[in-house]
Amino acid sequence: MTSPSCDWVGERLTWFVGGELGRDEAHVVADHLARCLPCRREAAGLQQARKALVALADESAPGVDEAMFAQLHEDTVAAVERVASEPRQGLGWGGQLPMAARVLWAAAAGLLFWLGWWSVSEPTSNSLLDRDPIPFATGAADGDPSGESGSSRGDRAVPWAGPRATMRPLGQTERWSNELEVEAPAGSGMMGRWQLRSLERFDGPGDPGFEGPATGAPVDPPESSAESPSDPRPGAKPESKSEGEPEAAPGDASGRALGRRK
Amino acid sequence: MRMVLSMPNSFANSAPAGSAGRLRSLRDNAPELPSGLPREVATLAAASEISDAELVRRALAGQDDPFAALVARYQKRAFWIAYHVLGRVEDARDVAQEAFVRLFRSLDRYDWSRSFYTWFYRIVMNLAIDSLRKRKSARGRDLEDHLPMLVDEREHDGPTRLEARERDGLVWQVLDRLDTKFRAVLVLRDIHGLSCREIAPILKVTHATARWRLHRGRIHFRELWERVVERGDGRGPAGGDSEPEAADLENAEEQA
Numbered sequence: 001m002t003s004p005s006c007d008w009v010g011e012r013l014t015w016f017v018g019g020e021l022g023r024d025e026a027h028v029v030a031d032h033l034a035r036c037l038p039c040r041r042e043a044a045g046l047q048q049a050r051k052a053l054v055a056l057a058d059e060s061a062p063g064v065d066e067a068m069f070a071q072l073h074e075d076t077v078a079a080v081e082r083v084a085s086e087p088r089q090g091l092g093w094g095g096q097l098p099m100a101a102r103v104l105w106a107a108a109a110g111l112l113f114w115l116g117w118w119s120v121s122e123p124t125s126n127s128l129l130d131r132d133p134i135p136f137a138t139g140a141a142d143g144d145p146s147g148e149s150g151s152s153r154g155d156r157a158v159p160w161a162g163p164r165a166t167m168r169p170l171g172q173t174e175r176w177s178n179e180l181e182v183e184a185p186a187g188s189g190m191m192g193r194w195q196l197r198s199l200e201r202f203d204g205p206g207d208p209g210f211e212g213p214a215t216g217a218p219v220d221p222p223e224s225s226a227e228s229p230s231d232p233r234p235g236a237k238p239e240s241k242s243e244g245e246p247e248a249a250p251g252d253a254s255g256r257a258l259g260r261r262k
Numbered sequence: 263m264r265m266v267l268s269m270p271n272s273f274a275n276s277a278p279a280g281s282a283g284r285l286r287s288l289r290d291n292a293p294e295l296p297s298g299l300p301r302e303v304a305t306l307a308a309a310s311e312i313s314d315a316e317l318v319r320r321a322l323a324g325q326d327d328p329f330a331a332l333v334a335r336y337q338k339r340a341f342w343i344a345y346h347v348l349g350r351v352e353d354a355r356d357v358a359q360e361a362f363v364r365l366f367r368s369l370d371r372y373d374w375s376r377s378f379y380t381w382f383y384r385i386v387m388n389l390a391i392d393s394l395r396k397r398k399s400a401r402g403r404d405l406e407d408h409l410p411m412l413v414d415e416r417e418h419d420g421p422t423r424l425e426a427r428e429r430d431g432l433v434w435q436v437l438d439r440l441d442t443k444f445r446a447v448l449v450l451r452d453i454h455g456l457s458c459r460e461i462a463p464i465l466k467v468t469h470a471t472a473r474w475r476l477h478r479g480r481i482h483f484r485e486l487w488e489r490v491v492e493r494g495d496g497r498g499p500a501g502g503d504s505e506p507e508a509a510d511l512e513n514a515e516e517q518a
Binding site: 075 | 329
């Protein structure tokens with residue numbers, strides 16, 4: 001075998017000083033150490049430190065003797081006997097009280113869950129799921145009135161994602177000049193978050209002719225896209241529905257969103 | 263079997279020979295039993311033909327003596343492992359005792375396909391590491407506790423024992439600065455002589471992880487050791503045959 005590099009030896013020195021290296025490799029390392037002073041210094045340092053550590057095995061601790069171990073055995077057996085004499089859980093008074101406590105905890109947890117669920121209004125016939133995202137053109141800022149240049153899912157405000165929710169591309173920290181902010185209806189909190197997650201599949205309109213949501217959503221649509229002075233796109237208003245565009249089936253939010261952009 | 267710990271001056275005999283004695287006592291299948299055991303317990307604990315698993319089976323059957331025999335077999339090992347992780351006698355006692363209580367409570371969950379000591383050592387190590395994490399600066403007080411003893415030992419035992427004490431004090435300082443995961447594997451491997459294959463299930467890591475921690479732990483220990491020794495008494499690690507090596511290195515450096 002050719003002479004190993006210092007790196008190769010260095011990776012094996014901890015095993016060498018611990019006597020854990022295979023016989024062949026140990027010979028190679030020993031040969032290298034006989035010729036290489038830096039590696040020999042490294043090995044000597046490791047060996048000294050390890051010897052000091054190993055010597056700790058022989059350290060006597062103050063107060064540790066046979067009497068202490070005899071006492072420890074006695075104490076340990078007594079502690080185990082105490083544990084063994086304790087009534088098992090679920091039997092007797094000692095066991096019933098923890099069981100009652102567990103029932104109370106479960107009831108309290110159930111009540112809290114119900115209160116939390118009740119406080120979040122569920123979408124009904126006027127479901128948030130039926131609404132379309134409000135489009136707006138980020139490309140407008142770049143002089144592209146169609147908004148094509150920025151047609152990604154980040155271009156769409158999400159009215160149901162909670163108050164003042166917007167979506168931006170990852171890494172986008174600054175507000176866009178024409179960023180749309182909308183107010184989500186009260187009570188859409190948890191559901192809105194769920195819907196926001198469902199939009200992960202939504203990646204904006206691929207159709208240049210896309211001009212807005214198909215349905216006049218019964219909820220008040222955000223007006224800010226129209227109010228935005230930097231949004232010259234004429235069809236950016238949510239009310240501007242394309243003629244002949246099929247109505248999506250209610251309750252199929254993702255289908256609608258995907259169908260919009262087809 | 264030779265019990266190094268019980269001999270008052272045994273550790274003064276210094277490094278590798280003495281440590282090998284302790285390592286043997288910790289790894290042997292026939293551990294040293296504490297004195298003063300009831301006769302039945304002592305007989306059970308000393309009976310090498312009765313395995314640990316058999317003692318567990320008998321304890322599960324409701325007998326008291328088999329579990330007391332398990333305590334007798336393993337309490338010294340549990341104590342010393344906990345001591346080398348924690349560095350305090352009282353804490354190590356508590357951990358050893360609590361480990362047996364936990365063992366008793368979980369006896370019916372014993373995995374018969376695995377060795378008993380691996381399972382038990384895991385309980386001990388978990389308790390010791392938890393305790394160590396709760397108070398990381400364990401050794402400071404103990405080092406102070408050692409100081410009065412150093413003066414006494416200087417008078418009675420001469421400089422060899424004193425140097426060993428000082429060296430051990432420095433080692434404790436280094437161990438205290440070492441990350442817990444490295445400390446655990448160093449204690450189990452270099453002090454208690456377990457292999458990485460034995461250490462891995464005790465620490466609930468893979469074999470490769472145990473080896474990596476040992477490798478890195480030794481490197482970290484060496485770095486800290488040199489720092490502490492240089493800053494400490496400046497005389498380097500006491501005793502052992504490492505001094506000639508260091509002298510040889512110095513000579514070689516000069517020649518180079």
